[in-house]
Amino acid sequence: MNSTTELNQSVMTFCLLDVGYSQIFNTCLLEVAVILFLTVLIISGNLVVIFVFHCAPLLSHHTTSSFIQTMAYADLLVGVSCLIPSLSLLHHMEGLDERLTCTIFGYMVCVLKSVSMASLACVSVDRYVAITRPLSYTALVTPCRLRACIVLIWIYSALIFLPSFLDWGKPGYHGDVVKWCSTSWNTKPVFTAFIVAALYAPAALTVCFTYAHIFRICRQHTRQISERRARFGPQETEPGEPACPDKRYATVLFRITSVFYLLWLPYIIYFLLESARIYSHPAASFLTTWLAISNSFCNCLIYSLSNSAFRKGLKRLCLLCLQRSDTAKNTVRFKHPS
Incomplete structure (x- = not known):
C-alpha cells in the first residue's frame, strides 16, 4: 500500500516547470497547455x-520548393509527435x-528536426548555385539529383x-x-560533440557561407x-543586364533560416552546457526545447507572410474552399427545397 502511494505521488509531482500543477485533474496544466x-x-x-504547394503551380517554379515541402512534412510529423508528451503528462501512457518510449520519441523528433536543418542548408546551397552559376544551373540541379539529395537528407539524419540506441547518451x-x-x-559530452560536429556546425557554416556570398x-x-x-x-539599359531576380526569394529563405537558428x-x-556538466535545470530544458520546436510553426508563418507567390496560392486555396462550400450549400438546397 505504501509503495503504491509513493508511486502515485512520484507520478503526480513530476512537473518540469513545477508551476500550474492541478490536484483536481492530476496533471501539469502549464506544460500541457x-x-x-x-x-x-x-x-x-x-x-x-x-496544401498550398499542391494547389499553386507558381511555387513549383523554384527547385527549392522540394526542400521547403520536405521541411513542411518533417515539421508536420513533429507536430503529430507532440501528442506523445501530451498523453504522457495526462497519464495516458502509464502502461508503456x-x-x-522515451528513446524512440527522442530519436524520432531529433531526426525530424535534423531533416529541417539539413533542408535549410540545402536551400541555401541551391540559391548559391542559382546565383553564381545561372547558365549551368539547370544542368547542375536536375530532378534526379534533387530527389537523391532529399533521400540522403533523411538517411543521414x-x-x-542512431547511437542513442547504443547507450551513447541522450540526443536531445x-x-x-x-x-x-x-x-x-x-547526455554525454562525446555524443553531444559528435552531433554538433556532424550536424549543427556544418549546417550553420554552410548557411553563413552561402547567404553571405549571395547578398554580396x-x-x-x-x-x-x-x-x-x-x-x-x-x-x-538593356533588358538582359545583370540583375538579381532571386534576391527577394533568397531574402525570404534567409529570414526562415535566421529565425530557425x-x-x-x-x-x-x-x-552543450548540460553535457559538459556546467549547468542543468529541468525548467531550462523544457523552455529551450519547446522554444526550438515552435520553429516548426514559424517556418510556415514566415514563408506565407514573405512570399508573394505563396500568398497568391493561399488566396486561391481559400477561394477554392469557399466555392466548394457554396456549391455544397446550393446542392443541399436543391435536393431539399423549402
Whole structure:
C-alpha cells in the first residue's frame, strides 16, 4: 500500500516547470497547455503549407520548393509527435515502457528536426548555385539529383542519432516529459560533440557561407545596374543586364533560416552546457526545447507572410474552399427545397 502511494505521488509531482500543477485533474496544466497549443499551431500551419504547394503551380517554379515541402512534412510529423508528451503528462501512457518510449520519441523528433536543418542548408546551397552559376544551373540541379539529395537528407539524419540506441547518451530533451528521460537518461559530452560536429556546425557554416556570398553578389549586381543607369540613362539599359531576380526569394529563405537558428540557439547552448556538466535545470530544458520546436510553426508563418507567390496560392486555396462550400450549400438546397 505504501509503495503504491509513493508511486502515485512520484507520478503526480513530476512537473518540469513545477508551476500550474492541478490536484483536481492530476496533471501539469502549464506544460500541457504549452505543448497542446504548439501542437495545434504546428499541425494546422504545415497542413496549410502543404496544401498550398499542391494547389499553386507558381511555387513549383523554384527547385527549392522540394526542400521547403520536405521541411513542411518533417515539421508536420513533429507536430503529430507532440501528442506523445501530451498523453504522457495526462497519464495516458502509464502502461508503456518509459525507457523505450522515451528513446524512440527522442530519436524520432531529433531526426525530424535534423531533416529541417539539413533542408535549410540545402536551400541555401541551391540559391548559391542559382546565383553564381545561372547558365549551368539547370544542368547542375536536375530532378534526379534533387530527389537523391532529399533521400540522403533523411538517411543521414537517421544515422546521426542512431547511437542513442547504443547507450551513447541522450540526443536531445524532447522526451523529458517522460520521467525516465529526465531522471535516468543523461547526455554525454562525446555524443553531444559528435552531433554538433556532424550536424549543427556544418549546417550553420554552410548557411553563413552561402547567404553571405549571395547578398554580396546581389549588392555587386545592384551597384553595376545603378552605375550603368547613371552613365547611360534608363533608356540605354538593356533588358538582359545583370540583375538579381532571386534576391527577394533568397531574402525570404534567409529570414526562415535566421529565425530557425535564433530559436534553436538557446537549445543548442543548453545542450552543450548540460553535457559538459556546467549547468542543468529541468525548467531550462523544457523552455529551450519547446522554444526550438515552435520553429516548426514559424517556418510556415514566415514563408506565407514573405512570399508573394505563396500568398497568391493561399488566396486561391481559400477561394477554392469557399466555392466548394457554396456549391455544397446550393446542392443541399436543391435536393431539399423549402
